[in-house]
Amino acid sequence: MRKLIALAAVAATTATVAVPALAATKSVKVGDDYFVRSGARPTVAVSRNTTVKWVWRGKVAHNVFVLKGPQKFHSKTFVKGSFAHKMTRKGTYKIVCTIHSGMEMTLKVR
Numbered sequence: 713m714r715k716l717i718a719l720a721a722v723a724a725t726t727a728t729v730a731v732p733a734l735a736a737t738k739s740v741k742v743g744d745d746y747f748v749r750s751g752a753r754p755t756v757a758v759s760r761n762t763t764v765k766w767v768w769r770g771k772v773a774h775n776v777f778v779l780k781g782p783q784k785f786h787s788k789t790f791v792k793g794s795f796a797h798k799m800t801r802k803g804t805y806k807i808v809c810t811i812h813s814g815m816e817m818t819l820k821v822r
């Protein structure tokens with residue numbers, strides 16, 4: 713019983729933290745070999761403090777690498793999984809996969 717109460721307390725704390733944070737998340741597809749959709753070099757716009765989550769959906773390895781932008785970051789190279797980054801600085805980010813030439817996107821943080 714004591715264990716149950718402790719678990720409930722943890723759950724309640726988690727919920728309380730999550731709500732005021734206004735945790736906006738934007739998912740971006742990582743395909744073979746594109747971001748968002750095939751044949752495009754898309755622009756994705758988000759508000760500052762949005763967490764952008766790149767989700768690997770293809771069959772070969774890719775990465776997320778900021779070529780130009782107010783803040784540099786990059787993921788590891790992998791085939792399956794996701795990579796999330798909270799965008800705390802406004803500006804325009806040019807993001808590429810360093811493996812596939814032309815696999816790029818623009819991320820605008822307003």
Ligand SMILES: [Cu+2]
Nearest residue numbers: 774809811812
């Ligand atoms: Cu790639």
